[in-house]
Amino acid sequence: MTQKPEKKPIIIKKYSNRRLYNTEISNYITLDDVCLMVKKNEDFVVIDAKTGDDLTQMTLTQIIVEQESKGFNMLPINFLRQIISFYDDSVRAVVPHYLEGTMEAFTRNQEQMRHYTEATLKEFSPFKLFEDITKRNLSIIDNTFKILSGNLGAGAEGEDEKK
Numbered sequence: 001m002t003q004k005p006e007k008k009p010i011i012i013k014k015y016s017n018r019r020l021y022n023t024e025i026s027n028y029i030t031l032d033d034v035c036l037m038v039k040k041n042e043d044f045v046v047i048d049a050k051t052g053d054d055l056t057q058m059t060l061t062q063i064i065v066e067q068e069s070k071g072f073n074m075l076p077i078n079f080l081r082q083i084i085s086f087y088d089d090s091v092r093a094v095v096p097h098y099l100e101g102t103m104e105a106f107t108r109n110q111e112q113m114r115h116y117t118e119a120t121l122k123e124f125s126p127f128k129l130f131e132d133i134t135k136r137n138l139s140i141i142d143n144t145f146k147i148l149s150g151n152l153g154a155g156a157e158g159e160d161e162k163k
Contacts, residue, residue, distance in 0.1 A: 010037070010044040014055050020046070035063050 011023040012034065022029045037044055038060070046059040068075060086095045 007043065010042060012044055012046045012059075013049040014046055014059070015049045020059075021049070031059070031063055031066060034059060035067075038063070 012029070013021045013023060015021065020029050020031070020034065021027070022033070034044070034046070044056070046055040047053065048055055064075070083095075086092050
């Protein structure tokens with residue numbers, strides 16, 4: 001069995017003027033572009049163009065700060081306070097692994113819920129319900145017209161016989 005080679009992460013260089021350069025597309029990008037890359041699950045690293053230091057974590061944190069400042073408050077104040085308090089605590093080495101595992105479990109559960117919700121909506125879709133009701137109503141109307149047409153036709157024939 002042949003494994004396909006792992007794709008190397010995209011290299012994003014951060015320059016001293018804070019500009020980001022995506023080496024894969026040979027173009028400057030913004031933090032919003034990096035945010036989209038995260039949402040598309042693209043693998044990348046951000047490196048300092050001068051020193052080669054890995055700035056990925058700092059860049060991702062910057063995106064979170066910007067999202068929070070736009071009013072997308074996902075991080076509760078007590079959570080932030082607890083995180084800050086762990087920086088000087090002996091458990092600080094465990095916290096990243098715990099948070100990562102918790103988010104992975106949350107993501108799996110979210111995907112399962114999304115799957116169950118989609119399956120349920122397909123089965124019990126309000127649109128399907130309306131479609132079924134509409135079909136039944138059209139069938140009733142169609143049958144009513146057939147019955148009325150038959151009676152009107154019979155009545156017209158009966159009048160011709162009388163004449």
